[in-house]
Amino acid sequence: MTDELHQAARVRGRRPPQGDPVVDRALSLLAAFDAGHRSLTLGELSRRSGIPTSSTLRLATRLQAWGALERGSDGRFTIGLRLWEVASLAPRGQGLKQVALPFMGDLEEVTRQHVLLAVREGGDALLVERLSAHQAMPVLYRVGGRLPLHSTGVGLVLLAFAESAFQESMLAQPLMHQPENVAVSPAALRRTLAEIRRDGTATLRRRAPHPLVSVAAPIFDAEDRITAALSVVVPQENAEPRLLGPAVRTAARSISRGLGARRSIGAPLT
Structure with missing residues (x-):
């Protein structure tokens, strides 16, 4: 040769x-x-x-x-x-949306604000669907946009139920809350993730650019792995997280069952 x-x-x-x-x-x-x-x-x-x-x-x-x-x-x-x-053929987006949309519609009807559906893509949350009422407050989120895992409601849920190795890799990075540009305390974030796993919901309050509250819950697939996160985003002055939490959790549980999941929201990781 x-x-x-x-x-x-x-x-x-x-x-x-x-x-x-x-x-x-x-x-x-x-x-x-x-x-x-x-x-x-x-x-x-x-x-x-x-x-x-x-x-x-x-x-x-x-x-x-x-x-x-x-x-x-x-x-x-x-x-x-x-x-x-071509993108519409992606199973993590299209099949998930078909199951989720009726329940998202119910939440949008009740809150008259924003309902978000996101999946994890690399080190971000990818917004695959958003329903918004006509009078809903302005938000930075758009379908197809990426959201930080550590400083959004859906992102925190996706991070809290992710595999331990991925969580540790995120916690080892220098993270900043966005858009406030404030440093994230790894210890505080670790406690927050533990609380989300225990309660089955995440509640995030943000002051900029508009005061808002996001309440999110996990969605599991047929293998009982987290596949998405569902959240509502409402103005801070109208927010009642204790009422929103059960509603979001119930909708997320219904979507999970529609995807074939058997796991209960908030159950410990195995």
Whole structure:
């Protein structure tokens, strides 16, 4: 075997030495979009992805042909509906939402505010659904947005019922309450997580940007593992956590049963 063939065998299946694989660069283009940058020019797309303009145009054209990107008459790119079509097939989102929506609707009708449904994605909570009444208070949360685990109601529930190794990795990090930008005490957070596991609900009070209270509860799947968190978000002046807690917990328990769970909310981890 020649030296060239030996070299080819060594690098087969790894990242080509001349640069990123095409799929990585295509994903970098998609990752250039966020809630504050929903529409980008070719130059903006190039700068935010770190890919040269000529390559950006070539890749964006391919993504546009597939439907992952769309381009308006002004030449600006936006995310295409094909990505939404594919994302709707994700079982952790779609199947969960089908079971959860009727119970979320009941909570929204009672509270006339916001009802959130979130799953854990990496080190964040990912909001997969939100129901909001017309007169509901302003909130920072949007469907598809990421929320910090340590400083949101749904996030605290997902963290409290996560595996111990993941909890310890989070507690070892320097964490800040957002949007207040106040440091989190690991000892205080550890106590909070223990209380959530004991009570089966999390209650979070926040003063900025608007005073609010979030009450959240865990949702379990057919393997009795936490799969999501459900919460209501209400103005602080109208909040009655002692009344909201049982309502949210009951709805979360009903969703869990709809997913095939046998575990009772608040039962200790095994």
